[in-house]
Amino acid sequence: MSSRALRLPLVGLALLFAGTEAAGQQSSCDLQSSRRVLSTQTNQARVIYVSTPRFECPDGTRIEADSSVTFEATSFTQLFGNVIFRDGQRELFADRAQYFSNVGRLQAQGSVRLMNLKDGSSLAGEDLVLLQEGEDRAEEDVVVRQGRSHARLVPKVAPDTTATEGSPGTPQPDRVESAVPYEVDADLIHLVGDRLFQARGRVQVTHESLQFYGDSLEFQQDIGWLTLFENARIISQDTVSGDTMDVRGDTITMDVPDGQMEEIEARGRAQLLAKDVDMRGPTIRLAFVEEELERVFAVRRAVEKDPTPVIAGTDPSTLFANPAQPQALAEDFLLTGDSIEGDFPAGELERVVAIGAARGVSTARDSLNTDATDELIRTDWIEGDTIIATFQPVSPDPGDPPENRPGGTQTRKRQMDLLVARGQARSFYRSAPDSAAPGGATSPEALELNYVVGDEVRLFMKDGEVERMEVDSPTGIYLQPTRRVAPAPPPPELDSSTPGSPGAGDGAVPGGNGPPGGNGGAQ
Amino acid sequence: MPILSYEREGSIVHVSMMLCVKSISAVLLLTACVEAPPRMVIDPDLEAMEADYIIFGLTDNVTRGGVRLFVLEADTALIFEDSTIVLLRGNVTLTSHNEELGTERAVVTSDRGRLDKSTNEMLAEGNSVLLIRADGRRIESYQLVYRAEDNHMRSDSAVVMYDGDDVVEGTSFISDLKFERLDIRNARTRGGTVRF
Numbered sequence: 001m002s003s004r005a006l007r008l009p010l011v012g013l014a015l016l017f018a019g020t021e022a023a024g025q026q027s028s029c030d031l032q033s034s035r036r037v038l039s040t041q042t043n044q045a046r047v048i049y050v051s052t053p054r055f056e057c058p059d060g061t062r063i064e065a066d067s068s069v070t071f072e073a074t075s076f077t078q079l080f081g082n083v084i085f086r087d088g089q090r091e092l093f094a095d096r097a098q099y100f101s102n103v104g105r106l107q108a109q110g111s112v113r114l115m116n117l118k119d120g121s122s123l124a125g126e127d128l129v130l131l132q133e134g135e136d137r138a139e140e141d142v143v144v145r146q147g148r149s150h151a152r153l154v155p156k157v158a159p160d161t162t163a164t165e166g167s168p169g170t171p172q173p174d175r176v177e178s179a180v181p182y183e184v185d186a187d188l189i190h191l192v193g194d195r196l197f198q199a200r201g202r203v204q205v206t207h208e209s210l211q212f213y214g215d216s217l218e219f220q221q222d223i224g225w226l227t228l229f230e231n232a233r234i235i236s237q238d239t240v241s242g243d244t245m246d247v248r249g250d251t252i253t254m255d256v257p258d259g260q261m262e263e264i265e266a267r268g269r270a271q272l273l274a275k276d277v278d279m280r281g282p283t284i285r286l287a288f289v290e291e292e293l294e295r296v297f298a299v300r301r302a303v304e305k306d307p308t309p310v311i312a313g314t315d316p317s318t319l320f321a322n323p324a325q326p327q328a329l330a331e332d333f334l335l336t337g338d339s340i341e342g343d344f345p346a347g348e349l350e351r352v353v354a355i356g357a358a359r360g361v362s363t364a365r366d367s368l369n370t371d372a373t374d375e376l377i378r379t380d381w382i383e384g385d386t387i388i389a390t391f392q393p394v395s396p397d398p399g400d401p402p403e404n405r406p407g408g409t410q411t412r413k414r415q416m417d418l419l420v421a422r423g424q425a426r427s428f429y430r431s432a433p434d435s436a437a438p439g440g441a442t443s444p445e446a447l448e449l450n451y452v453v454g455d456e457v458r459l460f461m462k463d464g465e466v467e468r469m470e471v472d473s474p475t476g477i478y479l480q481p482t483r484r485v486a487p488a489p490p491p492p493e494l495d496s497s498t499p500g501s502p503g504a505g506d507g508a509v510p511g512g513n514g515p516p517g518g519n520g521g522a523q
Numbered sequence: 524m525p526i527l528s529y530e531r532e533g534s535i536v537h538v539s540m541m542l543c544v545k546s547i548s549a550v551l552l553l554t555a556c557v558e559a560p561p562r563m564v565i566d567p568d569l570e571a572m573e574a575d576y577i578i579f580g581l582t583d584n585v586t587r588g589g590v591r592l593f594v595l596e597a598d599t600a601l602i603f604e605d606s607t608i609v610l611l612r613g614n615v616t617l618t619s620h621n622e623e624l625g626t627e628r629a630v631v632t633s634d635r636g637r638l639d640k641s642t643n644e645m646l647a648e649g650n651s652v653l654l655i656r657a658d659g660r661r662i663e664s665y666q667l668v669y670r671a672e673d674n675h676m677r678s679d680s681a682v683v684m685y686d687g688d689d690v691v692e693g694t695s696f697i698s699d700l701k702f703e704r705l706d707i708r709n710a711r712t713r714g715g716t717v718r719f
Contacts, residue, residue, distance in 0.1 A: 028715030037693070037710035041703040048717065050710075055717060072718055 029057035045073030053079075061087040065097070075102040083108065091115045094128070104132030112144065116154075120181065123189060125149035139193030151184040151199070155259065182207045186217070195222045203228070209237035214252070224257035234264065238347075245293065246273035247286065261288045272296060276349035276391065276414050277342060281326025296342035298326030300356075328352055331416055332364035332464065335387060349391050349414050358387040360419065364464045368430055368447060377449060380430055380466075382457060385423025392417040419459040427457045429466060433481065452476030574601035574610070581611070585643065585671065591625065592671050594618045595645065597636060611636030617645055617669060619700055629676075629700050630654045631667055643671035651678075655702065661685045662696070674700045682707070688714040 031037070035051040048070040055063040066081025077099045085092035095110025107129050114123040125144035133140050144151075187201025197219040199205075205212035213235075214228030228234070232252035236245045250268025254261065263285060266272070270284040274293075281298040288294055327336040330352055338356025342349060354360070362380040369378050391414040421427065430447045454471035461467060569577070581600040585592045598613030615636035619629045634649030646668050653662040653676060665680040677697035684691040684707075693707035 029717050030715060031691075031710055031712040031717055034710050035708070037691075037705075037707045039702075039705040039707075041701075050717075058715065070717060075718075 029055045029061070029063070032056050032062075043073070045071070047071050059087065061085065074100075076100050089116065089118050091117060092128075104134045104137070106130040106132070114142070114144075119154045120152065121154045122152045123149070123191075124151075125189065133193075139195060140191075141193075142191040143188065144190075145188045149186055149189045149199075151182075151186075151189050151197075153182040153184065153197075155179045155182065180208050184217075196220055209239055211235045224255060224259070226254040226256060228252040228254075232266065241275075243275040244273075245275075247271070247284070248273075249284070261291055263287050270298070272298075274349070276330055277352070278329040279326065279340065279342065280328075281340070282324065284326065292347050293344045295344065296340075298328065298340040300325045300338045325357070328354070330389065330391065332362055333389060333416055333419075334361045334363070335359070335389060336361075337387065348393070351391065352389045354387045356385065358385065358421070359383045360387050360389065360421075365430065368432060373447075377428075377430060377447065380428060382419060382421045382425070382427045382459065384421030384425035384457065386421070388418075388420040388422075389416055390418040390420075391415060415464065416461045419461060421457045423455070424453075425455060425457040425471075426453050427451070427459065427469070427471075429459075429469070446481035448481065449479040450476070451478075572601060573603070575604040576602035578602065583638075587622075587671075590622050591620045592622065592643075593620060593645075593669075595636075595638060607639055607641040609638040609640060611638060615647060617647065619669070619671075619674075627656045629656060631669060631676075633667065645669040645671070655700075658686070660702065664696075676700060690714050 031050065032054040034053050036049075037051075038049040040047050040049075048068075050068045050070075051066075053063070053065055053068045055061075055068075057063070062085070063079070064082070064084040064086075065079035068077060068079045070077040079097040079099070081095065083092070083094045083097040085097075091114070092108060093111070093113045093115075094108035095112075097106065097108040099106045107127075109127050112123075112125050112128040114128060116122065123142065123144050125148075126146035127144065129141075129143045129145075131137055131141040183206045184199055184203070185205075186199035186203040188199065190196075190198040190200070192198075198217065200216040203212070203214045203217045205217065211234070212228055213231065213233040215230035215232075217226070217228050219226040229251055232249050234245075234247040234252060234254075237243070238245075247264055247266050247270075249266030249270035252264060252266045255263040255265075265283065265285045267283050270281055272279040272284050272286065277296075279296060279298050281300065283299050285297040285299075286293055286295070287297070325336050325338060326340045327334060328340050328342060329335075330342075330349065335352055335354045335358070337354025337358035339354070341353045341355075343351040343353075360382045365380060366378075394413045394415050427450075429450045431450070433446070433448055452469075452471050452474050453476055454474040456472040458470040459466050460469070578600040579598065581595065581597045583595040583600075585595065594617070595611070596614070596616040596618075597611035599611070601610040601612070603609075612635055615631075615633045617631040617636070618627055619631075620626065621628045631645070631647045631651065631653050633647030633651040636648065637646040638644075639646075646666060648666045651664050651667040653664075653667055655661070662676075662678075662682060662684045664678040664682040666678055668677045668679075669675075670677075675697060676699075677695070679695045682693050682696045684693075684696070690713040691707060691710055692712070693710040695709075696705065696707040698705040
């Protein structure tokens with residue numbers, strides 16, 4: 001995710017008039033040209049009507065309009081038609097404008113565009129209110145509203161400290177490289193000095209392949225803190241690999257000190273959708289190192305009710321029914337825990353760790369299930385105080401395109417390599433019997449069931465299957481069906497309230513640690 | 524229309540009398556001997572004038588209902604019996620007075636002038652300057668037209684108005700003498716005249 005940028009040139013967009021006089025004082029300007037001036041005086045105050053005025057103020061600010069009216073008594077000026085304010089660094093275009101110099105308030109309506117000529121930043125909307133800095137106001141304040149307001153914010157790129165240009169120690173002005181602007185669309189845009197940028201109402205921010213969405217947005221530039229409120233979403237697409245990262249939440253905050261993205265935190269129905277992982281939970285935090293996603297954290301929220309068990313292999317929306325405990329879905333493996341941490345060194349998923357009431361459920365072998373399979377044994381799972389899932393890149397096939405091979409431009413697909421449960425570890429694994437059903441029956445076979453408890457359970461995976469299992473201090477049970485064919489599902493007209501369990505009546509194997517597929521043993 | 528009255532001061536010369544004297548002098552010269560008597564030299568411009576009267580050192584008080592509207596002064600005034608126009612030459616000064624207070628309100632000076640007695644419209648021409656006594660505002664133009672009937676001043680020539688450090692320039696203007704309503708064409712300013 002590219003984060004360059006969030007150091008926005010807010011300053012300067014709000015400063016028209018500001019350079020001439022502070023709020024509360026009159027600005028004395030001159031009329032460079034006009035078609036007609038009509039001045040009327042009543043009660044020691046003038047009202048000046050000007051046709052096609054071209055004003056110029058001492059600080060270089062130029063004001064143009066089709067006509068204007070200035071009420072000196074109230075320090076109020078109205079400008080009508082093709083209004084232009086220009087001060088060399090900024091331009092304001094509008095159909096109409098009003099300026100209250102005694103309170104330092106500028107209003108503009110109708111196709112309003114406020115542009116920073118220096119860097120190309122701009123604000124556009126139907127109605128603009130600018131409040132000047134003054135005794136009663138510490139900073140300029142700009143609000144654009146009505147219709148769909150738009151802001152184009154060109155990021156200021158900090159000078160490259162490694163650049164050799166210029167003598168050492170010479171202060172370099174802010175460079176405005178050919179920076180791609182942030183395009184902000186919202187119902188309302190609000191700027192406070194160069195410190196605060198706010199947008200409200202269906203906020204959409206686009207920057208290269210990065211997009212933000214939210215009901216509202218607030219960016220505190222001085223501390224580099226950006227917050228998206230309500231229905232918040234960040235979509236970032238890697239320009240090289242094309243992989244998309246999608247972060248959602250009720251609220252998303254981004255920590256971007258000095259324009260460098262350091263952290264994203266999604267709160268409330270938070271979700272991270274990336275190439276290799278789908279993580280959900282009350283709070284998800286993403287940590288970046290040099291603009292690359294390095295680590296993801298998800299933590300639970302304290303709730304009164306116990307978490308609802310999650311069943312894999314069902315609709316993903318139901319998988320995440322428990323909002324209290326974060327969950328991560330990587331490959332076909334759903335991991336839950338009080339907290340989950342994912343490591344993404346160099347942007348690739350390497351490890352997922354679930355801590356506290358951790359549970360992993362695999363849906364990779366859903367093909368083993370039939371309609372008659374009992375809910376109790378429909379999934380493979382593992383539990384423990386801590387579960388660690390390690391991922392490795394898949395070895396490329398010889399027929400893969402070059403970009404998918406190591407060193408290619410495409411990121412390689414990753415598979416789970418090792419699954420470890422520690423502390424009150426438990427594992428349940430199913431497997432199909434080795435032999436075919438007798439008599440060539442095509443009915444689904446009954447499953448072999450392996451349940452093991454130990455201090456630590458290690459599952460070595462290959463191609464999505466458990467290749468080997470190791471258990472410390474094992475106890476458990478291994479069940480093999482004596483009848484090869486699984487019972488047929490009950491006919492609809494029959495009472496199915498008490499379906500037979502697979503392997504019912506099979507003998508237990510106390511203390512046996514049956515390996516997946518019936519091979520191996522406890523260690 | 525209010526009744527206006529004029530009170531004039533100055534040396535009035537009837538131009539036809541002057542020409543008669545001139546003829547008699549010529550006859551006397553023809554009958555004289557060798558010694559030529561001194562000749563009366565008449566300004567050719569004056570001789571060419573068709574005015575019926577010439578007033579030198581004119582001071583004209585124009586009143587309305589006994590109240591002084593303005594005082595007109597000029598080095599020379601040419602008066603025509605068949606016209607309401609009075610031509611003014613040299614150091615023309617028009618001093619407008621406040622009808623309520625009787626105080627001076629504005630002074631117009633120019634090289635020449637043209638007073639229409641029927642309308643009391645005074646045209647000041649050549650280096651015309653209007654000075655507002657109350658606030659010291661000054662208006663300069665090639666010509667200024669003052670209308671006593673409605674107390675308006677206007678100019679159809681390029682005009683410059685000075686108000687302290689403020690300067691307003693335009694191609695024409697019209698204003699009342701209180702400058703409560705000032706209309707300037709193609710105006711531009713200097714000195715921070717427009718205060719937002």
